Amino acid sequence: MIKTKQTEIVIVGSGAAGLYCALNLPRDKQILLVTKDKASRSDSYLAQGGICVLRDEEDFTDFYEDTMRAGHYENNPDSVEIMIRSSKAVISDLVTLGVEFEKEGEEFSYTREGAHSKPRILFHEDETGREITSRLLSAVLCRENITVVENYTMVDLICDKDRCCGIIGHDEQEEYSAIVADYTVLATGGVGGLYRHSTNYRHLTGDSLALAIKYGIELKHIDYIQIHxxxxxxxxxxxxxxxxxxxxxxxxxxxxxxxxxxxxxxxxxxxxxxxxxxxxxxxxxxxxxxxxxxxxxxxxxxxxxxxxxxxxxxxxxxxxxxxxxxxxxHYFMGGIAVDYYSKTSMERLYAVGETACNGVHGRNRLASNSLLESLVFAKRAAQQMGRDYLPLTQVPTVTASSEDYRGYREHYKQLVLDAIEKEKNSHE
Ligand SMILES: Cc1cc2nc3c(=O)[nH]c(=O)nc-3n(C[C@H](O)[C@H](O)[C@H](O)COP(=O)(O)OP(=O)(O)OC[C@H]3O[C@@H](n4cnc5c(N)ncnc54)[C@H](O)[C@@H]3O)c2cc1C
CATH class of the missing domain: 3.90.700.10 (Succinate dehydrogenase/fumarate reductase flavoprotein, catalytic domain)
Incomplete structure (x- = not known):
């Protein structure tokens, strides 16, 4: 049997989505944030171009239309509206945390990318992701209620009927442990590590998707994969x-x-x-x-x-x-299906960022919408958890052993690739 730790909320992943979720959770909750590699090795750090924002009310219709057109109108219209309407508040939070965006005098400077009808992208040189994510990480490391554990890989969920009660994972020495938690947030990023040619970090292998498949958690549009x-x-x-x-x-x-x-x-x-x-x-x-x-x-x-x-x-x-x-x-538009608060089909389980699919991007993501989407919906997840917080009344006994996970990497990889292929074939 493996040893068990307990916390109130466990977050898996230290990209923009996981970090910002942690920062928006109530400060009286104990949060354990685990991450597979060094905390700074996430795709969020790699974002170059920038982050979209609603510059002014007059741009709402064009921003909305650009996002929908890029997504081939398969986007969820309400998710798109939530993202755009929430963008100013998120940018203002980032600025408060010390993020510096390019300015001309006192005014923000905006750049433009493909499929945008006008410039509406804030940037910091060509390292916007590093600027945003390093500030989020610094803020997280200053919070007394948040503990960050690096080089810890989630390999399983602790499921009790239709509730999630935490995760199972291992450290660098392959020592396994269970982390029992009232709520679990999956923020494990995309699937680039499964492909030979990808702009993503190699350790991003869609692990949350493999677990969603294992437990029948609802997925959406998993064959919508963006090629840059x-x-x-x-x-x-x-x-x-x-x-x-x-x-x-x-x-x-x-x-x-x-x-x-x-x-x-x-x-x-x-x-x-x-x-x-x-x-x-x-x-x-x-x-x-x-x-x-x-x-x-x-x-x-x-x-x-x-x-x-x-x-x-x-x-x-x-x-x-x-x-x-x-x-x-480059990017994964599909993922674990979530509602407007990033809640999955399993009780007490949330998914945020690239791992999740709330339908914002439709079939194809508009450039610089993903950092924004990650942040907006990670904050909404945190706010909902804070509002509805209910501790677990019964904690399940974890009976797993490290032997149960022998060869899991290849197995999970194949599970996800097969599911993507199956979904793709179902459309043809
Ligand atoms: C090169 C590049 C440039 C980009 N440029 C832009 C841009 O200009 N603008 C924009 O909006 N978007 C851009 N994107 C996309 C954007 O960076 C990502 O979509 C977004 O940051 C995803 O954030 P995330 O928090 O969901 O995931 P990530 O930032 O990828 O973080 C995932 C985290 O999960 C951890 N993890 C994964 N599996 C496990 C596991 N089993 N156990 C524990 N931890 C795990 C990882 O270690 C990592 O910390 C770019 C992406 C790339 C690759």
């Missing part, structure tokens, strides 16, 4: 480096090997990615090219310093020459 049109092409294995869409928003163009443009670069991601695949097939090439020649050198260095440096290390000076790019797995 422009990751830097390399022959090397491992995570692919993203070239943010805002580079195209600022004027970069896609070229084939003859140096000709072949697509409107600001169309939705899926359309641009498909056009690149078609061009690569037509030419028999492994990548296409992205030219930043239309962007002044000064702007490249000030707005995209991280991309500039990274490409330079890879042997490309983006101020002088085009770079090879290829579409890569």
């Amino acid at each position: 049109p422009t990751a830097l092409y390399t022959e090397r294995e491992g995570r692919k480096f993203l070239i943010s869409e805002s580079v195209r928003g600022e004027g970069a163009v896609l070229l084939n090997s003859a140096g000709e443009r072949f697509v409107d670069e600001l169309l939705p991601r899926d359309v641009v990615a498909n056009a690149i695949f078609a061009e690569m097939e037509r030419e028999g090439s492994k990548h296409v090219w992205l030219s930043l020649a239309a962007i002044p050198e000064e702007e490249i260095r000030s707005h995209f310093p991280n991309i500039y440096e990274h490409c330079l290390k890879e042997g490309y000076d983006i101020t002088k020459e085009p770079i090879p790019v290829v579409p890569s797995q």
Whole structure:
């Protein structure tokens, strides 16, 4: 038998969604936040482009329409409205926590990405995710009621009929333990680690989805997987480096090997990615090219310093020459089905961020809507848990042993990939 710890709320994952959920829970609750790797190794840290916000009331209709059009109108309209209407409050929280967004004088500066009809994206150089998530993490580490445990991997849920009563996991030494909790929040991010070419961290392998499948927790749109049109092409294995869409928003163009443009670069991601695949097939090439020649050198260095440096290390000076790019797995629009408060179909179990699906993104996510969606709905989950809090009256006995999880990594990976394939086939 494995040892058991107890807490009031357990959160799994230290990305923007998990951290912001923790910060919005009542301060009189004991929260244990566990995370598979170092706390800072989340996709939230990698976000380059920025975070959308409703600039003013006049932009509501366009922001809403851009989100719906990008999602092929398969979005949940109420989720979209909640996200947009809540955006200013979330940005204001972030600023209070010390997040610095680019400004011109006293006013915010806004950038634009593909499929946005106007600039409405706040950014911090090309490291917006790092700026936001590191501030959230610092705030979490200052809270006395929150304990962060790194290098702890959730491998199971503790389920008692239709209620979730915590998780089972192991530390770096593969020592297993159970964490019994009144409420459990899954904030484990996307599925990129299951794919060979992905911009995601390799340890993001959709573990929550495997557990949802195991326990019959409702899933939604799990075959809606976003391919980002422009990751830097390399022959090397491992995570692919993203070239943010805002580079195209600022004027970069896609070229084939003859140096000709072949697509409107600001169309939705899926359309641009498909056009690149078609061009690569037509030419028999492994990548296409992205030219930043239309962007002044000064702007490249000030707005995209991280991309500039990274490409330079890879042997490309983006101020002088085009770079090879290829579409890569990037984002998971589907996930564990949740309501407007991020509650799953299982009692006492919430899911937030990329792991969850509240329908905001429909079939295809609009650029820079995911950090916003993660934060808005993580806060709503926290507020609902705080409002309706009821301690567990009966705590189940955990009988599992570490032997039960032998070979779980491969098994979970296959479970998720098979489920995605099955869902995809059901539409064909
Ligand atoms: C390169 C890149 C650029 C992006 N740019 C933007 C952008 O400009 N704007 C935007 O809005 N979005 C962007 N995104 C998307 C956005 O960053 C993510 O969708 C969002 O941050 C997801 O946040 P999250 O908290 O749900 O997950 P993550 O930030 O991925 O965090 C998941 C956490 O769960 C932990 N975890 C996973 N499995 C387990 C387990 N079994 N046990 C314990 N812990 C576990 C991980 O260690 C990690 O801490 C980008 C994504 C990438 C990859």
